[in-house]
Amino acid sequence: MEYILSPSLLSLDFAKAGEQIRQTEQAGAKWLHIDVMDGKFVPSISFGMPVMKSFRAVSDAFFDVHLMIEEPERYIDDFKAAGADGITVHAEAVRHLDRTIQQIHDAGCRAGIALNPATPLETVTYMLEKADMVLLMSVNPGFGGQKYIPYVTQKIRSLRTMIKAANVKCDIQVDGGVNRDNIWKILDAGANNIVAGSAVYKGDIADNVHYFNGALSAYQKKSPM
Ligand code: DX5
Ligand code: ZN
Numbered sequence: 001m002e003y004i005l006s007p008s009l010l011s012l013d014f015a016k017a018g019e020q021i022r023q024t025e026q027a028g029a030k031w032l033h034i035d036v037m038d039g040k041f042v043p044s045i046s047f048g049m050p051v052m053k054s055f056r057a058v059s060d061a062f063f064d065v066h067l068m069i070e071e072p073e074r075y076i077d078d079f080k081a082a083g084a085d086g087i088t089v090h091a092e093a094v095r096h097l098d099r100t101i102q103q104i105h106d107a108g109c110r111a112g113i114a115l116n117p118a119t120p121l122e123t124v125t126y127m128l129e130k131a132d133m134v135l136l137m138s139v140n141p142g143f144g145g146q147k148y149i150p151y152v153t154q155k156i157r158s159l160r161t162m163i164k165a166a167n168v169k170c171d172i173q174v175d176g177g178v179n180r181d182n183i184w185k186i187l188d189a190g191a192n193n194i195v196a197g198s199a200v201y202k203g204d205i206a207d208n209v210h211y212f213n214g215a216l217s218a219y220q221k222k223s224p225m
Contacts, residue, residue, distance in 0.1 A: 001192050001223045003216035005209065006033040006064045006173070008197030009055065010046060010144045018058045020205060027209035031062040033175070033195045035144075036079075038069035041093050042142035049075075049082040056083030066114065066175065066195075068141050069093065073100045080107040088112030088135050088173075091123045101130050112173065116141065117149050121159055128166050133193065134159060138186075139176030144197040148177030153189050160190025180211055187219045 007029050012020050024032065034052055039045040056063065065084040069075070072089040073096075079087055087104045091113050094100045104111035112133035113124055117140060124134055136155055139146035156172060163170050173193035174186050183194060194216065200208045 001169075001171075003187075003220040003223065004031050004171075004193045005029055005212045005216055006031040006193060006195045007200040007209065008033040008035055008144060008175075008195050010035040011197035011201035013201070017055065020201065021055060021059050021061075023205045024200065024209060025059060025061055027206040028213050029061065029200075029209050031064045031193075032059060033197075034063055034065045034084075035197075036065060036067050036069060037142065041070045041090065042068045044142050049078050052079070052082040052084075062086065064088070064112075064195075066112075066135065067093075068114075071095075073103055076100070076103050076107050076109075080109055084109055086110035086112060086132070088114050088133065090114045090116070090141075092116055092119060097123075097127060098130070101127065105130075112171075114141075114175075117152055117155075121155065121162060124159075125162070128163060128168050128170050131170055133171040133173050135173040135175055135195075136191075137176055138174050138178070141176070146177050148179070148182050153185055156186065156189035156191050183212065183215050187215065192219070192223075 037044050037046040062085045064086045066088045087109045101111045110132040113131045114135035116137050138148050138152040171193045172191045174191040175195035178196045179199045
């Protein structure tokens with residue numbers, strides 16, 4: 001199992017996007033988390049394909065695209081063309097989840113399923129074999145800089161138990177309100193892929209990336225696989 005940090009570009013200073021993306025990668029981040037919002041599935045609107053393409057022009061990192069949009073199946077190929085390496089869709093925004101995951105794989109991307117905090121884990125029971133990752137939202141999606149919802153820790157634990165019992169390879173990504181204090185209990189609970197926005201881009205980017213990567217590599221060393 002690989003332990004990975006995925007800094008969320010939503011917290012970038014967009015006037016300095018290219019420079020801050022380079023700093024993030026130089027500090028050792030291998031993934032970048034790209035939050036796309038449509039103003040319908042979530043209250044806010046962030047950015048779409050053209051902005052992502054401009055990120056792609058300055059970065060070779062793995063682009064971990066989190067689609068917070070209704071009927072994301074309409075845009076899978078467009079996001080692939082804009083540079084996505086992985087695409088995560090919300091179970092709540094999709095009618096035919098199995099088909100959409102297949103569509104993401106057919107586009108040549110890793111496929112993730114995101115669940116809002118209150119959405120039960122049973123939603124993904126039959127998809128654990130097909131999905132590469134389950135993203136557990138630890139805030140209500142729509143904005144950076146919110147507070148981690150404590151009951152999600154138990155949800156991470158239960159999902160790790162489900163994945164072990166099913167004997168499949170599926171990453172657990174946790175997104176929302178992750179900081180230097182709570183990352184340890186999130187990793188303890190069984191997450192292996194961490195999104196952090198404000199905790200990376202507030203203050204010194206390199207120092208923040210080093211801190212999170214330090215925590216992740218400590219868990220990597222303990223990992224059996
Ligand atoms: C929230 C987004 C998150 C957000 C995380 O809707 O999906 O990726 O940018 O930001 P922080 O780490 O500040 O909660
Ligand atoms: Zn996100």
